[in-house]
Amino acid sequence: MIFSKEETILAYTVERCPKCNKLNRRDFSEGDVLFMPSSDCSFCDGITVIEKIYGEIFQK
Ligand SMILES: [Zn+2]
Numbered sequence: 001m002i003f004s005k006e007e008t009i010l011a012y013t014v015e016r017c018p019k020c021n022k023l024n025r026r027d028f029s030e031g032d033v034l035f036m037p038s039s040d041c042s043f044c045d046g047i048t049v050i051e052k053i054y055g056e057i058f059q060k
Pocket of ligand 1: 017021022041042043044045046047
């Protein structure tokens with residue numbers, strides 16, 4: 001029996017706008033830190049804050 005365990009971990013960052021409460025999920029990028037102001041909200045003029053960073057494991 002051959003075990004081929006190829007796992008790929010994809011990390012995601014979830015940003016939330018404190019002003020309009022919109023959530024936005026994007027790929028994790030180097031330097032992302034929890035609760036750090038991240039980017040301009042695309043729905044209002046607020047600035048999103050990183051709310052969650054998580055990884056998902058994909059098995060081929
Ligand atoms: Zn907003």
